[in-house]
Amino acid sequence: MADFLVPSTASPETDAQHRRRGPIHAQRHVRVVCIGAGASGLLMAYKLQRHFSNYSLTVYEKNAEVSGTWFENRYPGCACDVPSHNYTWSFEPKLDWSAVYASSKEIFAYFNDFARKYGLHKYVKTRRQVVGATWNKQKGGYDVQIKDLESGQVIDDHCDILVNASGILNNWAWPAIPGIDKYKGVLLHTANWDEKIDLRGRHVGLIGNGYFVIISTQVRSSLTYPSSSGIQVLPTIQPHVNKVTTFIREPTWVSPVQGLEQHVFSAQERTEFATKPGVLNTYRKDVERGLNGQFGIFLKNTTTNNDTETYFRQQMSDKLKNPYLEERLIPNWHVGCRRLTPGVGYLEALGKENVEVVYGEINEITERGCRCDNGEEYPVDVLICATGFNTSFKPRFPVINASGANLQDAWAQEATSYFGIAAAEFPNYLIFLGPNCPIGNGPVLSAIECQADYMCKLIDRFQTHNISTFAPKAEAVADFIAFKDDFMKKTVWQDPCRSWYKGRPDGPITALWPGSTLHYIEAMMEVRHDDWDVKYSGNRFAWMGNGYSQTELDPTADWAFYIRDQDDDEPLSRGRKLQLINKSGTVQVAHAVSFTGRDTNAPPKL
Structure with a gap:
């Protein structure tokens, strides 16, 4: 785009006037503030740097380093429940993952290296926590308040567009169990791990096999939400401690999906991934197809759900080998009602001689340990709360x-x-x-990518038009929620399990999309402008400028670019365009049926 730019000092009123002197789609300076330098925040910085000019960006990060939850979580056994080669950006593979399910340290290194490779650290201000954002009625945009966590000083910033990339799995919370402040042993939380603590030879108590209680400021809430940290911690510490007493409140499905079991990559495999053209890409595509083929798990009465539940039930029974634990730990609700976890080594660890399983509620925490609803007190040297995060979608600061x-x-x-x-x-x-x-419908990083692309399309339109504000229409949101609620009735998420996907066992599903990840990607390919409430500064057509095109301002451009020998236009219809994007016709059906396969109960093509 040519260099005629609307100045950053232009007010909403003068923006439209200034545009009349320039070409169509003149760029104005856009100031973006992004909250959080985890995976999403880093991707936003990358996308803006790659696709935009005449912008400024600051990413405020509360931690001392980037990578968000993967910097914060360092507890023993911490890993991702997504296969490692597919827990990467689609365009940025990592050649040397150690295993199918990689450690948090490896994942932290991936995102930190991504930031370093593309020079993204220059946008990031660490140890800065956003504490408030208020719309400025005079000049538009947000006045943002940021607390310097080193000095305690609150500083001010202003932006045209505010992007919240703070995530949902990094606001950790102690369990709301009476007496937790009375415990005199070593108290640890998996999301705030103290690496100086040595667990060897000690009696460790472990609260949580995937659930925690949200803490209200006034009362103990009954809402529980899953975290797999306890499932990861137990098999990691069990061989090194004297004893583990693990407190389990409820059952949960624990098993890798068939075809996605844990596997440590051999030196030969890593070498082939790094040196043989196409080997890694083929592997990544096969895994991604398998992940996308899992959506049928979440729909009631589908072949995929029924077969997966049978497989999980058998896997859990074979690994537990204990009728008492099988009866209490294998759920009676559908697979997928809570987020699935591979649980590598967890079920086997429950049967080890130095592991005691206490099933039921913890009534209180005492000076020595936990007193449960069976009346027994269980003293421990170290008490680990694998009780996860407060996953409310409310912003953590006033907006x-x-x-x-x-x-x-x-x-x-x-x-x-x-x-x-x-x-x-x-x-x-x-x-x-x-x-x-x-967030739980299929591959998550590909969903984040399409969110970033959608945001960039909105920012581009804001930058090249005299738009003052854009927000989704209230009626569009209401219609979307109504559609979502109706769709969820046929999913396993609607089962009466306690899950962070919903506020209460019988409540609305607030976390998940009404469809597969591929469904979301297609829904987000184009901005539905009729769903957005857009307000302009001045005449809505001021963006048309002085009558000149951007092409005429570029002496290196072909001013007759539309004259050609044949029609090589990109498809205009949505269907033909999608066939080009998804490479329709390039995959053999037999090759595409990977892992869980394609659900035979999927709806027919219309």
Whole structure:
């Protein structure tokens, strides 16, 4: 695009006037503030740097380093439940993952190396925590308050567009169990791990096999949400401690999906991934097809769900080899109601001689350990709370719009977003992994990528038009939520299990998208402008400028670019365009049926 740019100092009123003197689609300076330098925040920085000019960006990160949850979580056995070669950006493979399920240290290195490779650290200010954002009625955009965690000073910033990439799995919480402040032993939380503590030879208590209690400021809430940290910790520490007493409250499905079991890559495999053209890409595609083929697991009465439940039940029974534990740990609700976890080595560890399983509620924590609903007290030297995170979608700081409304209040009872990226009546505010996005529907990083692309399309339109505000229409959000609620009735997520996917066992599904990840990617390919409330500064056509095109301002461009020997235009219809994007016709059906395969109960093509 040519260099005629709307100045960054232009007010909404003068923006339209200035545009009349320049060509169509003149770029104005756009100031973006991004909250969080985890995976999503780093991707946003990468996308802006790659695709935009005449912008400024600051990414505020509360931690001392980038990578978000993968910097924070260092507990023994911490790993991702997504196969490692597919827990990467689609365009940025890693050649040397150690195993199918890689450690948090490896994942931290991947995202940190990604930031270093593309020079993204220059946008990031660490040890800075955003504590508030208020819409500025005079000049538009948000006044942002940031706390310097080193000095305690609160500094101010301003942006045209605010992007919340703070994530949902890094706001850790102690379990709301009475007496936790009385415990006199070593108290640890998996999300705030003290690496100086030596567990060898000690009696360790472990609370959690995937659930934790949200802490209310006034009462103990009954809401519980899953975290796989306890499932990962137990098999890691069991061989090294004197004894583990693990406190389990409820059953959960624990098993890798068939075909995606743990596997340590051999030196030969890693060499082939790194040196043989196409080997790694073929492997990644096969795994991704398998992950995308799992969506049928989440639909009731499908072949995929029924077969997976049979497989999981058999796997758990074979590994537990204990009728007492089988009866209590194998659920009676459908596979997938909670997030699935591979649970590498967990079930086997429960049967080890130095592991005691206590099933039921913990009534209180005493000075020595835990007192449970069976009346027994269980003393321990070290008490580990594998109790996860507060996964409320409410912002962790006030977000105030022009009318004075706070998004924290608007989402206090139920978080209702537009496609997981924006909130009605909160203009120029974008969210990664917001309510009802595909956080558990299939491959998650590919979903984050399409969110970033969608945001960039909105930012591009904002930059090249005299738009003052954009936000999803309230009626569009309401219709989306109604469609989502109706869709969820046929999913296993609707089962009466306690899950962070919903606020209560019988409550609405607030975390997940009403469809597969591939479904989400297709839904997000184009901006549905009719769903957005857009307001302009001045005449809405001021962006048309002085009558000149951008092409005429570029002396190196072909001013007759549309004259050619044949029609080589890209497809205009959605169907033909999608066939080009998804490379329709290039995959043999037999080759495509990987891992769980393609559900025979899938709906027919229309």
